Amino acid sequence: MPRLLADAAAKHRENLAVVDGDxxxxxxxxxxxxxxxxxxxxxxxxxxxxxxxxxxxxxxxxxxxxxxxxxxxxxxxxxxxxxxxxxxxxxxxxxxxxxxxxxxxxxxxxxxxxxxxxxxxxxxxxxxxxxxxxxxxxxxxxxxxxxxxxxxxxxxxxxxxxxxxxxxxxxxxxxxxAPEDVCDIMFTSGTTGVPKGVMSAHRQTVGVARVWATGAELSPADNYAIVNPFFHGFGYKAGMIAALEAGSTIYPLATFDVDQVLSLISAAGISVLPGAPTIFTSLLDHPRLPEFDLGSLRFAIAGAATVPESLFQRMRDELGFETVAQAYGLTECVVATQSRPNEDPAHVAETTGPAVPGIEIRVVDAEQKSVPVGQDGEILLRGDNVMLGYFEDEDATRAAIDSEGWFHTGDVGRLDEHGCLKITDRIKDMFIVGGFNVYPAEVENTLGAHPDVSESAVVGIPDARLGTVACAYVVPRRGARPTPEDIIAFCRTRLANFKVPSKVVLIDELPKNASGKIMKADLRGGTPTG
Structure with a gap:
């Protein structure tokens, strides 16, 4: 990291590195x-x-x-x-x-x-x-x-x-x-238990940044607005360090405020703006969106959460991004896949891209056997930028990384014929309805295609007959007034009956953490008021 910074200073010298307010x-x-x-x-x-x-x-x-x-x-x-x-x-x-x-x-x-x-x-x-x-x-x-x-x-x-x-x-x-020295310990959110400290070496943090910067085609000409928190891998390694690697100008934002972001894009000529899907839905739903000059926007990655496929077209058509990409990663491997440059937009909407250089991917069944192309299974990762291990927790490290070096992500996905990965869901988010597996992301993608739906989150709730059924929390688009019955009817024409939400709750906003991820545990705990 100190070498990266020294090299950037030598190469870019008087170019702007950071603009923070005045x-x-x-x-x-x-x-x-x-x-x-x-x-x-x-x-x-x-x-x-x-x-x-x-x-x-x-x-x-x-x-x-x-x-x-x-x-x-x-x-x-x-x-x-x-x-x-x-x-x-x-x-x-x-x-x-x-x-x-x-x-x-x-x-x-x-x-x-x-x-x-x-x-x-x-x-x-x-x-x-x-x-x-x-x-x-x-x-x-x-x-x-x-x-x-x-x-x-x-x-x-x-x-x-x-x-x-x-x-x-x-x-x-x-x-x-040295490159092998531990550079950072990023503690996981702890949603499945006690937080674990993910260790990365300097070579890995720099490697992640270089991979991301290359995929985004970052350059000194880019003005990079970083809304994703620096304490998160997205804002830190794919944000701050990637920008320094490429010589881009960083505009750090302490909090996400829609008016502030739109004003900054117009005033500073922001060209790169990645983030969680909620950032872009918030921009799209702003009542004064047409008043802002967004002509500088060049590149975005919508990541850190399940992405409704309909969002990508809206980001290009209504926000004006030249390129909208997907990426997949997690704290233990911040960038595992990334859409390829000049990828077909329709394919970008369907997959998170192929493995980035230095990373291998397998998709396996419950017996740890590789599944055929197009079939769901657990995603396994191996390669240069997979974590060193969990800080002072050898048992957890051994449970996560097997004897052949494969990291077991706990995510469900499938590979297509091009080697591109589609994320289906988190294993822990999957629930069973009448004996059938339901992955919330599939239902959420269907809801995202409804013309009156801005955002949604699907969780399993107890049911006396089926054990569990789907409950959808839905944020309507600005000015729209869908009814729960309309939304359920829409889903019935597109989903198997066991996947269709039995209950739809219309709310003003979904509970989210600082990284923009929807906190489904809060939704499972009760019904938020709209």
């Missing part, structure tokens, strides 16, 4: 700022192999905190900004992070207070450190503060520590970072 930073300036941050870490006692956690939204300080730590030889642990204190404390405790860089007050939350409140019951008498109960955590840094508070360094005060370390020592530390 702040405009060139590639040369960015490299200088990152390596100064690295020296501040070294002065704070961070040593190669230590863990540094970053709990902040998309902004240039997040980039400096992450890249600076990696240039000091540390391993970065990104934390979801929507997490509460207990969730963050679990990750900090399990990773034994020695430094936490956070954004105090983001979304109206006092991060440090939440953290202390969460671990206070575990605090032991006589324990030292800024957060009793987290003994490994030695330094707290608030990137939003101008002056130091109790137990916390303000960002300027933290950076001033760099003066204690010579530029030569900083350069030697950065040069000593």
């Amino acid at each position: 702040l405009r930073v060139s590639y040369r300036e960015l490299a200088d700022m990152v390596f100064r941050t690295a020296r501040a870490y070294i002065a704070s006692g961070v040593r190669p192999g230590d863990r540094v956690a970053v709990w902040a939204p998309n902004r240039i300080e997040f980039m400096l905190a992450m890249l600076g730590a990696q240039s000091a030889g540390a391993c970065v642990v990104p934390i979801n900004t929507r997490y509460r204190g207990q969730e963050a404390a679990v990750i900090l405790g399990r990773s034994r992070a020695s430094v936490l860089v956070f954004a105090g007050g983001f979304l109206g939350k006092d991060f440090s207070a939440m953290l202390r409140d969460a671990v206070a019951p575990e605090a032991r008498p006589g324990e030292t450190g800024p957060v009793p109960g987290l003994p490994a955590l030695k330094t707290l840094v608030d990137i939003t503060a101008d002056s130091s508070a109790a137990h916390t360094l303000a960002w300027p005060d933290f950076l001033s520590r760099a003066d204690q370390i010579s530029p030569q020592q900083g350069a030697e530390t950065a040069e000593a970072v």
